[in-house]
Amino acid sequence: MQLSDSLIRLGWTPERETEFEPHREEGFVPARVAVEHRSAYVLYGEDGELRAELAGRLRHEETWPAVGDWVAVRPPATIAAVLPRRTVFSRKEPWLAAKEQVLAANADVVFVTMALTPTDFKPRRLERYLATAWESGAQPAIVLTKPDLCADVDAAVLAVEAVAFGVPIHLVNALRGEGVTELEPYLEGHQTVALLGSSGVGKSTIVNRLAGNEVMPTSAIGADGRGTHTTRHRELLPLSGGGLVLDTPGLRELQLWDVSEGLEQTFEDVAALAARCRFGDCSHESEPGCAVLAAIRDGSLPRERFESWRKLQRELGRLERRLDARALAEHSQQIRKEARQRRHAQRPPRRRIG
Numbered sequence: 001m002q003l004s005d006s007l008i009r010l011g012w013t014p015e016r017e018t019e020f021e022p023h024r025e026e027g028f029v030p031a032r033v034a035v036e037h038r039s040a041y042v043l044y045g046e047d048g049e050l051r052a053e054l055a056g057r058l059r060h061e062e063t064w065p066a067v068g069d070w071v072a073v074r075p076p077a078t079i080a081a082v083l084p085r086r087t088v089f090s091r092k093e094p095w096l097a098a099k100e101q102v103l104a105a106n107a108d109v110v111f112v113t114m115a116l117t118p119t120d121f122k123p124r125r126l127e128r129y130l131a132t133a134w135e136s137g138a139q140p141a142i143v144l145t146k147p148d149l150c151a152d153v154d155a156a157v158l159a160v161e162a163v164a165f166g167v168p169i170h171l172v173n174a175l176r177g178e179g180v181t182e183l184e185p186y187l188e189g190h191q192t193v194a195l196l197g198s199s200g201v202g203k204s205t206i207v208n209r210l211a212g213n214e215v216m217p218t219s220a221i222g223a224d225g226r227g228t229h230t231t232r233h234r235e236l237l238p239l240s241g242g243g244l245v246l247d248t249p250g251l252r253e254l255q256l257w258d259v260s261e262g263l264e265q266t267f268e269d270v271a272a273l274a275a276r277c278r279f280g281d282c283s284h285e286s287e288p289g290c291a292v293l294a295a296i297r298d299g300s301l302p303r304e305r306f307e308s309w310r311k312l313q314r315e316l317g318r319l320e321r322r323l324d325a326r327a328l329a330e331h332s333q334q335i336r337k338e339a340r341q342r343r344h345a346q347r348p349p350r351r352r353i354g
Contacts, residue, residue: 007030026074114143135258162305192246195207
């Protein structure tokens with residue numbers, strides 16, 4: 001099976017080609033979503049860049065294509081289907097009660113990017129990002145930027161290591177180009193790297209360094225070390241040296257979306273302690289034989305980490321209840337719709353008068 005070099009550079013694999021065969025038989029061609037503009041998309045395909053719109057049927061689907069997705073295109077430029085996602089980094093839509101927002105699809109690696117400044121460096125926020133990154137299925141790596149603005153870099157790295165078990169940590173000063181070469185191996189093999197983090201932490205500067213030229217706009221840094229938000233939309237960028245980067249706008253908040261497994265992996269120290277409690281349903285409040293409380297008392301588990309775990313557990317529980325309520329409401333609506341259809345089908349035809 002001969003694969004197109006241009007598709008391989010976009011991350012196309014023999015497995016994808018096998019998966020796509022039924023679509024080829026229908027005359028469709030593969031492409032990858034580079035930019036999303038409402039229901040219009042910029043795609044990268046075998047013959048270069050093209051602009052496309054959704055097929056009418058897809059407009060009524062709950063899942064629309066996201067940046068990084070592979071899609072089946074009906075020539076000349078209609079997206080007819082979305083291929084299954086290998087990985088997906090999602091959050092809860094900030095303004096809606098229970099709706100998923102996909103930030104990055106089919107990323108192999110997620111750079112959780114955080115600046116070593118007082119305004120951005122927050123280990124508790126890092127735990128939230130890591131839970132979502134682990135749940136995505138992609139490999140997380142932590143990129144700490146602006147070390148020149150940190151009074152004690154070693155202490156900051158130790159604080160990160162205490163919450164990021166087994167996750168690679170990289171110190172990067174992108175303005176000077178320091179540490180960027182450590183990130184290049186993640187792009188080997190035409191892998192896709194997604195950069196996520198708050199506004200102004202230097203994600204676009206890292207992208208430009210990896211690209212070798214200015215492909216993303218950047219802005220000046222203020223006296224407090226903050227950069228100005230420059231990336232306005234998610235965008236997938238193939239690099240001339242190989243690999244792809246998926247740059248994203250800075251996130252003001254990252255509300256959890258179904259990260260139960262990612263949460264357990266992020267807090268594996270707390271989960272291991274909880275498994276040693278005397279009671280299987282221990283609430284870790286006052287029960288005798290609670291291994292979690294014992295660890296807090298002897299200092300081996302910081303109380304703030306335990307409280308962070310409980311906070312994220314409660315947030316996840318609220319989301320699950322909202323999703324259950326939404327599913328129940330949709331089920332009830334479907335039952336009412338089917339009942340109306342049955343009544344309409346059973347109604348005798350009207351008799352014409354005269």
